[in-house]
Amino acid sequence: MKTVTRREFVRDSGIVLMTAGAFQGAWAQPSERVRHAVIGLGGQGRRHAKVFGSFPDCELVAICDVDPKRRAKALEEIPKADTVKQYEDYRKVLNDTSIDTVSIATPDHWHTPIAIAAMKAGKHVYVEKPCCHNVHEGRVLLEAAKKYGKCVQHGTQGRSGEGIQIAVDYLRAGNLGSVRMAKAINHQLRQAIGRAEESEPPEGVNYDMWLGPAPIHRFTLNRWHYNWHWFWDYGCGDLGNDGIHQVDEARWGLGVGMPKAVSASGGQLFYDDDHETPDTQVVTFEFEKCYLLYEMRLWTDYPMEGHDNGVVFYGDKGTVHLGRKGSEVELIGEERKLIGSGADIQAHIRNFLDCVKANTPEKLKAPASEAVISATLCHLGNIATRVSRKLHFDAETWTCGDDQEANALLKRAYRTGYELLEV
Numbered sequence: 001m002k003t004v005t006r007r008e009f010v011r012d013s014g015i016v017l018m019t020a021g022a023f024q025g026a027w028a029q030p031s032e033r034v035r036h037a038v039i040g041l042g043g044q045g046r047r048h049a050k051v052f053g054s055f056p057d058c059e060l061v062a063i064c065d066v067d068p069k070r071r072a073k074a075l076e077e078i079p080k081a082d083t084v085k086q087y088e089d090y091r092k093v094l095n096d097t098s099i100d101t102v103s104i105a106t107p108d109h110w111h112t113p114i115a116i117a118a119m120k121a122g123k124h125v126y127v128e129k130p131c132c133h134n135v136h137e138g139r140v141l142l143e144a145a146k147k148y149g150k151c152v153q154h155g156t157q158g159r160s161g162e163g164i165q166i167a168v169d170y171l172r173a174g175n176l177g178s179v180r181m182a183k184a185i186n187h188q189l190r191q192a193i194g195r196a197e198e199s200e201p202p203e204g205v206n207y208d209m210w211l212g213p214a215p216i217h218r219f220t221l222n223r224w225h226y227n228w229h230w231f232w233d234y235g236c237g238d239l240g241n242d243g244i245h246q247v248d249e250a251r252w253g254l255g256v257g258m259p260k261a262v263s264a265s266g267g268q269l270f271y272d273d274d275h276e277t278p279d280t281q282v283v284t285f286e287f288e289k290c291y292l293l294y295e296m297r298l299w300t301d302y303p304m305e306g307h308d309n310g311v312v313f314y315g316d317k318g319t320v321h322l323g324r325k326g327s328e329v330e331l332i333g334e335e336r337k338l339i340g341s342g343a344d345i346q347a348h349i350r351n352f353l354d355c356v357k358a359n360t361p362e363k364l365k366a367p368a369s370e371a372v373i374s375a376t377l378c379h380l381g382n383i384a385t386r387v388s389r390k391l392h393f394d395a396e397t398w399t400c401g402d403d404q405e406a407n408a409l410l411k412r413a414y415r416t417g418y419e420l421l422e423v
C-alpha cells in the first residue's frame, strides 16, 4: 500500500493545515523538505536564513521583517531568492498553511508573543534567546509548548556543542569531585551608543509593529536595530543577551533548575549615554547545594581571563572551563587539556529539523522546559539588580514571595492590540 505523505494529502484534499497537528512529523521520506520561514532579519535572522536554507531537506520559503531594507538585504544574500516570499506582517507568515516551521529572530519583546501565535497556527518554532522578555511570558510559553506539543528550540546553541556535552558528561561522572560553584563570565568590549535624538522612523518601516507590545515611544536610532538590547522595554541587557549562553551552560553543568534566591548588583561605570541596562553586573544564584555566579564587564576585551566569554566549574579536584575555543580540564597539579570543541549553530538547527521531522520534541537539545528556566534566571538577575536586594524565588508560584516591587517586574503591560494570545 502506498503511504500518502502529509504534503500529498494536503495537496490532493485541498484542506488547510490548521489540522496539521495530526500530520506533523509525517515526513514519510527522510529527503522530504521542511518548509521554513524566518521572522526578523538582523544579523541573526539572516544567519538563520543561510543555515536553514543550507540543509538539503529544508527549504527557506519566506522571510519577514517590518523594515523593507532588512528584507531587501536578506534577499540579496539568499540563493534562489525569487522563490522566497517576503512579508512585513508575521501574521501572514503564520497564516500560510504551507509553512511548517518558523524561526524568530526579532528583538526580545516579540519572542514569546510570536512563538505562541506560531504554535497556535500549527508551526514548530526555533526562538532566539532569551525565549521570553519576562518571567510571566516564560511560564506561558512553557504552557503553550506543552499544550500544542510543538518543537520549541531555544537559540542557546551551546547545548548542541559537542565539547560542552563532553564537559557536562565529565562533570556528571564525578571526575572533578563535588562541584559546588560555577562562574558564568561575560566580559567583552562593547562600544558606547551615545545619545540619539527623537526623529521620524525610516521611510517604509512599520514602527508600530516593531514596538508591538511595548509602550509607544518616539523613534530614536538607539531604540532601534540592535541597540534596543540596552532598553528594558525591548531587551534584557547583556545578561539576557550574551550572558544567557554562559548562565545556561553553567546551569546545565551544575544540573540545577530554578534558584531559591538571587542577589545582584550592577550599574553603569563605563557608559555615559542612552543605555538603561548595566555595563557592570554581578549576580549570585543560590541553589540547594551549589552557587552559580554571573560576572559581567562590558569594558574589558576577551583575552583577559585566558579564555573568552565562558564558564568555569570549580570542584574539589580542579576546574573545567568552557569557552568559544572548546572545553578544557585542569586538575590540581596537572596541565590544562582540551577535551572538546566549541558550540555550533549548524548542529543546533540540524537537531531542531530532525526533531520536527520525527515529531520528537523530547529530543530537542534546548527545549522550552530548559529555555524558560535559563531565561528566568536572567530576568531574576536583572530584577535583583534593579530593586537592589536579594530575591527569594518560589518556583511553585513563580513569584518573589511578598516582594511586590520585584513581583511587578516579573511581567509587563501589553499595548492594546498586542496582547499575549491566550493559550
Ligand SMILES: NC(=O)c1ccc[n+]([C@@H]2O[C@H](COP(=O)([O-])OP(=O)(O)OC[C@H]3O[C@@H](n4cnc5c(N)ncnc54)[C@H](O)[C@@H]3O)[C@@H](O)[C@H]2O)c1
Residues within 6 Å of the ligand: 039, 040, 041, 042, 043, 044, 045, 064, 065, 066, 067, 070, 088, 090, 104, 105, 106, 107, 108, 110, 128, 129, 130, 155, 156, 157, 209, 210, 211, 212, 224, 225, 226, 227, 241
Ligand atoms: N543565538 C545567538 O548566538 C544569537 C546571536 C545574535 C543575536 N541573537 C538574538 O537574535 C535576536 C535578533 O538579534 P539581532 O542582533 O539580529 O537584532 P536586530 O535588531 O539587528 O534585528 C531584529 C530584526 O527584527 C525586526 N523586527 C522587529 N519586530 C518585528 C516584527 N514584529 N516582525 C518582523 N520583524 C521584526 C527588526 O526590524 C530587525 O530587522 C535577538 O533576540 C538576539 O538576542 C542570538
